[in-house]
Amino acid sequence: MTTILGICGSLRGGSLNAALLRSAAQVIEDATLETGSIRGIPLYDGDVETSTGIPQAVADLKARMVASDGVLLVTPEYNNGIPGVFKNAIDWLSRPASDIRSVFGDRPVAVIGASPGGFGTILAQDAWLPVLRTLGMRPWFGGRLMASRAHTLFDASGDLTDAALRRQLTEFMRGFVAFVKARPAAPR
Ligand SMILES: Cc1cc2nc3c(=O)[nH]c(=O)nc-3n(C[C@H](O)[C@H](O)[C@H](O)COP(=O)(O)O)c2cc1C
Secondary structure (H helix, E strand, O other), X not given: OOEEEEEEOOOXXXXXXXXXXXXXXHHOOOOEEEEEOOOOOOOOOHHHHHHHOXXXXXXXXXXXXXXXXXXXXXXXXXXXXXXXXXXXXXXXXXXXXXXHHHHOOOOEEEEEEEOOOOOOOHXXXXXXXXXXXXXXXXXXXXXXXXXXOHHHOEOOOOOEOOHHXXXXXXXXXXXXHHHHHHOOOOOO
């Protein structure tokens, strides 16, 4: 079975992006969407890396990346860019640099996001592109999904109530799964 690892870049209990990720896991077909978390990942500190190595939460998420066939980043947008907590997590995952190839290299990746604003994380999604290029990932550009006015698309429990977004998400995941299946990440 094709396994995609979804990572949400928000720590908030009521996160719209976490709700979007859960919805993606509900609509995905012919693949499993597992949920990875950035919770517990400390601020990157080179001194910590030198003295005590890679934190357990980072090592665990790296292992789940390596075991996946592809990765779905579900990104909030802060100040027209990538939220620091999310970028910080990916920065930790890229350590040591000698592991970048096995964790990120040629791994299929797609980016989606949700925001209460009118542009639905378009700038945060674009801001991920140079990061993905630097890490040698293989982005899927066959679809875009920016859930704008996202607070109106989910109910109080975080369940997706908007039929148009459900259709769009289903199509998006269908396209990404096909991309992953055509050439999954090479086993490491
Ligand atoms: C520091 C900060 C900056 C933000 N900047 C933006 C922004 O540039 N664009 C945007 O659409 N929303 C912005 N927002 C609103 C977030 O999109 C909103 O809080 C969203 O719910 C965060 O994602 P989450 O629900 O998954 O936690 C910002 C929120 C915070 C806390």
